[in-house]
Amino acid sequence: MNLFSVTSHRGCCGGCSFCSIAPHQGRKIVSRSRKSILHEVVQLTRHSLWRGYISDIGGASAEMYGVTCQRHSCKKPSCLYPVSCKFFSPAKSYIELLRTCRRVDGVKKIFLGSGLRHDVLVRHPEVLEEIMLHHAGKSLRIAPEHTEDAVLQLMRKPPFTILEEFVNLFRSINKRLKRRIELASYIVVGHPGETIRDVLEMKKKLRALGLRHTDVQIFTPSPGTLSTAMYYTDLDVSMRPIQTEKKIKELCHRKDMMNKI
Ligand code: SF4
Ligand code: SF4
Known part of the structure; x- marks a missing residue:
């Protein structure tokens, strides 16, 4: 992992058959608080090698930051396959997190190195646009x-x-x-x-x-x-x-x- 890269969450509820993220990190998304991530970003800006760029803020699938579901008894292997579950609500918390981190003094640009689900972004064009505008290389x-x-x-x-x-x-x-x-x-x-x-x-x-x-x-x-x-x-x-x-x-x-x- 790059020195100026921040882990925002662990786990993935995508349920892809070939992927070993869920077997070792879990299917439930465990997200850090925005305050904790912000604190880390501020610390990074004080590092002697800091040049203003964060290479990534994310997890296995970046837009899943902050996803929660109260249906604890759910046994479905995927929240997205064969169709997206009506209780699955990604992207909003993630984009708010990026906006908050962009405002930190000394941050010139935050790139995205984590994966993004194209099937999620296609349903959230405003999120895709914001990512392309501010976070793509x-x-x-x-x-x-x-x-x-x-x-x-x-x-x-x-x-x-x-x-x-x-x-x-x-x-x-x-x-x-x-x-x-x-x-x-x-x-x-x-x-x-x-x-x-x-x-x-x-x-x-x-x-x-x-x-x-x-x-x-x-x-x-x-x-x-x-x-x-x-x-x-x-x-x-x-x-x-x-x-x-x-x-x-x-x-x-x-x-x-x-x-x-
Ligand atoms: S979306 Fe990515 S991280 Fe999640 S299960 Fe599929 S391949 Fe793995
Ligand atoms: S109810 Fe839907 S969103 Fe919640 S864990 Fe099950 S599949 Fe995922």
């Missing part, structure tokens, strides 16, 4: 992870249409900014259930969307996740057989294909 990073709905379902990620909607919203805001921002995306290849045809389709779709700045990772089975169970059993959550590519040469080929969009 040369690019804004999102993590759609894939474009094919069959794979996205296995990942417990929003469908491709949400990514299209987000890109349109991003572009319409970008046109109004003095300094244009690039949109960059994280993609995973080799998730259980993905076929080579899915990779070819993903390449076409990202190219059509103009998302050329893409970081590609090969799926890694990590302990405690649903995707890891799929990887070792070749079954989905309904116990239906799925194909899983495990040969490293083939997985590297998929990654190379996506690196050349």
Whole structure:
């Protein structure tokens, strides 16, 4: 973690199948108070290496800062999948936190290094605009992870249409900014259930969307996740057989294909 980076909360209620954040930080969001974060920011401005820039204020998914839910008996694995729960109310506390920290004497700019959920921002365009205006560097990073709905379902990620909607919203805001921002995306290849045809389709779709700045990772089975169970059993959550590519040469080929969009 960067010296001038601030952790505002822990945990994530996104419930993505491949992610190990919830198994080790929890599904419930635990947020620091605004006062405590503000105190840390003020302390940073007194550091001998301080130059006015904070590289990040956030957590696993930044806009989840301050999210609470009183339904303690809820056992749903995700507050966002397959659709956003009506009790899930993100983004407001986070944007208020950023506004407060921006006002601290000596703070020139706060960048965002933490992940952001594009399916949440698409429902809060005013938050996206404020982030693009005040907190983006040369690019804004999102993590759609894939474009094919069959794979996205296995990942417990929003469908491709949400990514299209987000890109349109991003572009319409970008046109109004003095300094244009690039949109960059994280993609995973080799998730259980993905076929080579899915990779070819993903390449076409990202190219059509103009998302050329893409970081590609090969799926890694990590302990405690649903995707890891799929990887070792070749079954989905309904116990239906799925194909899983495990040969490293083939997985590297998929990654190379996506690196050349
Ligand atoms: S939103 Fe991000 S941090 Fe949260 S479960 Fe999904 S991948 Fe993990
Ligand atoms: S009731 Fe909704 S917001 Fe609350 S924990 Fe369950 S899914 Fe999440």
